[in-house]
Amino acid sequence: MKRLEELLDLLTEEEQRFNRLFALKLSERTALAAGDTFAIEAGTRSMERVAREIDELETDRIALTHALAAEYGVPAEELTLSRLAELTGAYYREPLLSAAARLADILHRLELQNRQNAMVLRENLAVLNEAVLSLAESGERGLEAYTPMGAAPARPLVAARLLDQRA
Numbered sequence: 711m712k713r714l715e716e717l718l719d720l721l722t723e724e725e726q727r728f729n730r731l732f733a734l735k736l737s738e739r740t741a742l743a744a745g746d747t748f749a750i751e752a753g754t755r756s757m758e759r760v761a762r763e764i765d766e767l768e769t770d771r772i773a774l775t776h777a778l779a780a781e782y783g784v785p786a787e788e789l790t791l792s793r794l795a796e797l798t799g800a801y802y803r804e805p806l807l808s809a810a811a812r813l814a815d816i817l818h819r820l821e822l823q824n825r826q827n828a829m830v831l832r833e834n835l836a837v838l839n840e841a842v843l844s845l846a847e848s849g850e851r852g853l854e855a856y857t858p859m860g861a862a863p864a865r866p867l868v869a870a871r872l873l874d875q876r877a
Contacts, residue, residue, distance in 0.1 A: 711802075713774060713777055713778050713781065714778070714794075714798060714806075716774055717771065717774050717775070717794075717806075718802075718805055718806070718809060720767055720770055720771045720774065721771070721791075721813065722809070723767050724767045724771065724813065725809070725812050725813055725816060727760055727763050727764045727767065728764065728817065728820065729816055731760045731761070731764070731820060732816060732819055732820050732823060734753055734756050734760065735757075735827060736823065737753050738750065738753045738827055739826060739827050739830055741753060742827060742830045742834060743830055745834065775789055778794065782794075784797070791806050791807070791809065791810035792806075792807065792810060794806055795807050
């Protein structure tokens with residue numbers, strides 16, 4: 711039973727790290743929207759540290775899972791938290807199922823946040839692309855970037871074009 715307690719402790723630590731990563735991803739979105747490169751860089755370093763911690767915890771969890779699989783006579787690749795909850799009895803069933811549900815929830819929220827951050831980044835790149843295209847066009851016409859009335863040159867916005875499509 712000591713191994714099950716260790717596993718629950720590891721799962722709690724992993725959940726805490728994933729929650730920290732989620733908080734960093736929320737901050738990343740704010741920094742991306744604001745174009746705050748210093749905050750983006752600092753956040754990326756923090757996310758890298760948390761990701762290393764998660765990797766270390768995962769390594770420990772995998773080793774512990776292999777030991778538990780041998781103890782319960784189950785192939786390690788088949789020993790999910792749900793399966794372990796079935797094998798361990800009532801005392802550990804709820805904590806294991808609860809940990810599995812919480813981890814699934816935070817991983818789902820991280821996936822959604824990653825998608826939102828990617829959307830903000832694509833929007834920023836589209837705006838940057840348009841700025842570069844406008845500068846390139848102004849160079850072709852001389853230094854004038856706007857029409858005489860101060861309005862932007864009349865041409866459709868090309869949001870899908872990237873800075874360098876060969877990259």
